[in-house]
Amino acid sequence: MGSIVLEKVKKSFGDVTVIPPLDLQIDDGEFVVFVGPSGCGKSTLLRLIAGLEDVSGGTIRIDGRDATEIPPARRGLAMVFQSYALYPHMSVRKNIAFPLRMAKLDQAEIDRRVGAAADILNLTAYLDRRPGQLSGGQRQRVAIGRAIVREPAAFLFDEPLSNLDAALRVGMRLEISELHKRLATTMIYVTHDQVEAMTMADKIVVLQAGVIEQVGSPLELYQRPRNVFVAGFIGSPRMNLIEGAEARKHDAAAIGIRPEHLEISQTEGLWKGTVGVSEHLGSDTFFHVQTNASAQPLTARASGELALGYGSEVYLTPRPEHLHRFDENGLRIA
Amino acid sequence: MARAVSTRRKVMTTALAWAIGLLIFFPIYWTILTSFKTEAQAINNPPLFFGFDWTLENYSVVQERSDYMRFLWNSVIIAGGSTALGILVAVPAAWSMAFVPSRRTKDILLWMLSTKMLPAVGVLYPISLIFVEFNLLDTRIGLILVLMLINLPIIVWMLYTYFREIPGEILEAARMDGAGLREEILYVLTPMAIPGIASTVLLNVILAWNEAFWTLNLTAANAGPLTAFIASYSSPEGLFYAKLSAASTMAIAPILILGWFSQKQLVRGLTFGAVK
Numbered sequence: 001m002g003s004i005v006l007e008k009v010k011k012s013f014g015d016v017t018v019i020p021p022l023d024l025q026i027d028d029g030e031f032v033v034f035v036g037p038s039g040c041g042k043s044t045l046l047r048l049i050a051g052l053e054d055v056s057g058g059t060i061r062i063d064g065r066d067a068t069e070i071p072p073a074r075r076g077l078a079m080v081f082q083s084y085a086l087y088p089h090m091s092v093r094k095n096i097a098f099p100l101r102m103a104k105l106d107q108a109e110i111d112r113r114v115g116a117a118a119d120i121l122n123l124t125a126y127l128d129r130r131p132g133q134l135s136g137g138q139r140q141r142v143a144i145g146r147a148i149v150r151e152p153a154a155f156l157f158d159e160p161l162s163n164l165d166a167a168l169r170v171g172m173r174l175e176i177s178e179l180h181k182r183l184a185t186t187m188i189y190v191t192h193d194q195v196e197a198m199t200m201a202d203k204i205v206v207l208q209a210g211v212i213e214q215v216g217s218p219l220e221l222y223q224r225p226r227n228v229f230v231a232g233f234i235g236s237p238r239m240n241l242i243e244g245a246e247a248r249k250h251d252a253a254a255i256g257i258r259p260e261h262l263e264i265s266q267t268e269g270l271w272k273g274t275v276g277v278s279e280h281l282g283s284d285t286f287f288h289v290q291t292n293a294s295a296q297p298l299t300a301r302a303s304g305e306l307a308l309g310y311g312s313e314v315y316l317t318p319r320p321e322h323l324h325r326f327d328e329n330g331l332r333i334a
Numbered sequence: 335m336a337r338a339v340s341t342r343r344k345v346m347t348t349a350l351a352w353a354i355g356l357l358i359f360f361p362i363y364w365t366i367l368t369s370f371k372t373e374a375q376a377i378n379n380p381p382l383f384f385g386f387d388w389t390l391e392n393y394s395v396v397q398e399r400s401d402y403m404r405f406l407w408n409s410v411i412i413a414g415g416s417t418a419l420g421i422l423v424a425v426p427a428a429w430s431m432a433f434v435p436s437r438r439t440k441d442i443l444l445w446m447l448s449t450k451m452l453p454a455v456g457v458l459y460p461i462s463l464i465f466v467e468f469n470l471l472d473t474r475i476g477l478i479l480v481l482m483l484i485n486l487p488i489i490v491w492m493l494y495t496y497f498r499e500i501p502g503e504i505l506e507a508a509r510m511d512g513a514g515l516r517e518e519i520l521y522v523l524t525p526m527a528i529p530g531i532a533s534t535v536l537l538n539v540i541l542a543w544n545e546a547f548w549t550l551n552l553t554a555a556n557a558g559p560l561t562a563f564i565a566s567y568s569s570p571e572g573l574f575y576a577k578l579s580a581a582s583t584m585a586i587a588p589i590l591i592l593g594w595f596s597q598k599q600l601v602r603g604l605t606f607g608a609v610k
Contacts (some may be wrong), residue, residue, distance in 0.1 A: 072509045073511075073513060078510060081507060085503040085504045087504065088504075089525045098513075102517060103512055150511075150512075
């Protein structure tokens with residue numbers, strides 16, 4: 001069981017408030033992703049839950065029990081660090097067994113659990129190596145293995161994939177999602193990468209400057225961003241935001257339209273523009289089009305077959321049902 | 335791109351390195367040579383480097399007249415004791431400075447180092463008085479305490495530099511894995527810091543072994559280490575260069591041998607943290 005509840009949790013370093021009082025509910029078995037730009041307080045929030053930092057106020061409940069004053073070792077949580085944080089002087093086997101040794105389990109049980117974890121993570125062949133002899137992906141697996149052997153109430157991941165190369169990152173992303181489905185244990189995952197957030201999460205928590213901007217499922221955030229910040233942060237490439245005269249036509253301070261919701265035509269449309277850089281992904285092509293609607297070029301998505309040269313004239317038309325409207329405070333207009 | 339080095343330049347730098355090395359080693363070499371000469375040959379002018387009669391007489395005279403083993407034993411106890419005590423005090427100090435620094439940590443470190451800038455003789459009088467008051471004069475324990483305190487700033491600084499190189503996340507991982515402070519230090523920090531602790535110990539043993547100012551001023555017959563042993567052969571006896579040299583050779587031999595066998599550790603210790 002691993003529900004985690006934060007009530008009025010607050011953190012300051014000296015005079016600097018990093019996280020103003022904040023409430024959050026994480027249900028048992030959920031995969032929750034904290035996402036936000038660097039310095040938004042997402043890692044600090046995770047460390048508060050882990051107990052590696054002390055809260056400046058408020059209460060943390062794990063499984064209904066007040067854990068605010070409990071040291072990290074006894075919170076029943078496991079953590080995977082960005083740098084892997086493996087013990088360099090121990091073999092893979094000893095690394096994975098370490099939390100079990102600390103829990104004073106008997107040797108037969110330790111061997112059984114280490115064997116099972118190594119099996120799940122394809123590490124059986126490497127058990128007697130040192131971390132220094134492993135690749136980045138294997139090290140990350142060892143770190144995960146060290147976390148799962150304890151059968152914790154919840155897993156905490158602190159940007160676990162950011163030290164891996166792109167291809168490996170996609171693979172590990174799937175492995176972690178697979179692991180979550182298999183173990184059905186609560187996972188809290190911190191990342192600055194909104195693609196990881198979208199693909200892995202049951203629930204995304206978007207943070208900015210220590211404040212929760214929105215909590216919701218990936219599609220909720222994508223379809224109904226609560227404010228301009230979430231609208232711009234979630235989705236890749238980012239949503240086109242247009243201010244000024246075009247927005248006023250819709251009674252809004254700003255309007256937003258996602259690249260896939262702009263119709264491209266070479267003959268007619270609402271906004272006339274010229275094609276700048278095009279990015280060909282094969283399946284799709286993203287065109288950056290300078291229009292009269294906004295000072296910034298708009299990004300439009302088209303199928304990979306459409307070929308438009310640099311400088312060619314096009315027309316863009318937003319699909320009205322997908323238009324997002326925001327008021328002068330940046331909040332969504334329903 | 336690698337810098338091109340001409341052969342000519344290689345030869346020149348090699349020759350220069352050897353010349354400097356020999357220059358530094360020369361006094362030691364001369365001392366050892368002199369210890370095998372007779373007193374008459376020792377004061378010969380110009381000095382003799384070959385063609386003298388090798389003799390072990392000086393060594394047997396020195397051993398007869400003063401008990402070398404007793405001085406050696408004192409040196410071992412004082413150098414070993416002050417180092418062990420210093421490490422015991424410095425590990426927790428360096429630990430807390432490296433992993434839970436406060437706003438004042440840097441100031442404290444600098445202040446500690448600044449005590450090394452004070453000339454030792456400046457505090458000779460107060461320390462002598464304290465020694466008299468507590469009956470520590472000419473005792474090993476007194477010397478252990480003084481040498482420990484004198485070298486403590488260096489031990490703390492060295493350990494601090496080593497500990498700083500250990501990523502804090504590894505210790506946090508240990509905490510998350512259920513390790514208490516004791517297990518964290520025992521199973522994670524210490525094994526990772528052993529190379530650092532070893533070279534700190536080594537350097538400190540050498541410093542304590544060679545320390546002469548306090549040992550000469552605070553000891554007499556009972557607790558005198560090898561530095562006092564050498565000193566006893568200088569002026570009071572008149573100048574017997576060959577015997578003085580024999581005494582010096584006997585005094586520096588153990589530490590020279592220790593240093594030779596642990597060069598790798600020492601160099602690593604002294605240059606640690608230099609790159610990065």
